Amino acid sequence: MRTLLSLALLTGQIEAFERDYARLRHEGIQPITVIRQLLTLFKNMQIAKAQMQAGLPAGQAIAQLRPPVHYKMKPVITRQLNLWRPEQINQSIDRLMQAEIQTKSAGFADPATLTGQILLGICLRARHF
Numbered sequence: 001m002r003t004l005l006s007l008a009l010l011t012g013q014i015e016a017f018e019r020d021y022a023r024l025r026h027e028g029i030q031p032i033t034v035i036r037q038l039l040t041l042f043k044n045m046q047i048a049k050a051q052m053q054a055g056l057p058a059g060q061a062i063a064q065l066r067p068p069v070h071y072k073m074k075p076v077i078t079r080q081l082n083l084w085r086p087e088q089i090n091q092s093i094d095r096l097m098q099a100e101i102q103t104k105s106a107g108f109a110d111p112a113t114l115t116g117q118i119l120l121g122i123c124l125r126a127r128h129f
Contacts, residue, residue: 003070005034006041009119010080012127021116031115032103038119039096041077044069046089049081058082080126092122 005024008016024034044065051061058078062069069077099118103111 003072006038006073007076009038009123010041010076010126012123012125014120014123014127017120017123021119025112031111032100034119035096035100035103035115038122039093039100040067041073042089042093042096045077045081045084046086046093048077049084049086049089052081053086084126088125092125095122 005017005020007013008020021034048058048061048065051064052058058081059074061081062074062077095118099115102114
């Protein structure tokens with residue numbers, strides 16, 4: 001299920017993102033779990049993008065990532081690595097890290113809403129690539 005959320009997020013499919021995020025919330029998946037999974041995804045994209053800039057083909061850069069990329073994600077990540085600039089990946093990582101900090105902060109009313117808003121922003125950004 002989280003793979004579906006990642007696919008929707010990276011490709012800017014807002015309706016699919018909203019549906020998949022609502023399903024995760026309904027299943028009781030904690031926002032921090034979603035944030036950490038997406039942080040891993042974007043950090044892997046950051047590593048692969050740096051390897052591509054050093055001359056490694058996208059497929060090889062993705063094959064070297066740990067943990068290994070889910071087979072459904074490989075073509076999407078390959079395509080997105082050609083679209084996303086390094087600074088856009090870095091900005092998404094920063095936003096996710098801020099979401100993690102805010103989610104853990106005492107006094108924040110609804111971590112799921114905060115997480116949803118931040119993820120929707122990333123999804124909207126991906127839509128314009």
